[in-house]
Amino acid sequence: MRFLARALFWLAASAGLLLAGFALLAALLLIPSIASRGELPGDVQRQALGLVYSTIATQALLPELVLAFASWLVLARIVRSPLRSRPDASHLRATTVW
Numbered sequence: 847m848r849f850l851a852r853a854l855f856w857l858a859a860s861a862g863l864l865l866a867g868f869a870l871l872a873a874l875l876l877i878p879s880i881a882s883r884g885e886l887p888g889d890v891q892r893q894a895l896g897l898v899y900s901t902i903a904t905q906a907l908l909p910e911l912v913l914a915f916a917s918w919l920v921l922a923r924i925v926r927s928p929l930r931s932r933p934d935a936s937h938l939r940a941t942t943v944w
Contacts, residue, residue: 853915853922860914864907872899 876895880886887895 849922850919853918856918856922857911857915860918861911864910864914865903868899868903868907 872895876887
């Protein structure tokens with residue numbers, strides 16, 4: 847179950863970066879129209895933008911997140927955690943050579 851928690855953590859980090867990048871791209875596309883018109887979009891334009899953004903999010907970003915989750919599950923299962931990957935030191939005995 848620990849591998850599932852690690853995979854979910856990395857999925858959340860991946861989703862956050864992906865959605866932040868999408869929000870930045872959307873803002874960069876919207877800024878020129880606001881600068882040229884001098885005002886924010888009206889209600890109809892905001893609803894249209896919301897529809898476009900939500901469609902892009904569900905059709906493009908959601909499959910990416912599913913693939914990211916599947917890959918994080920595999921990586922979390924295969925790659926051992928740093929604490930478990932250290933060799934067991936119980937077989938080493940302190941010996942002195944005098």
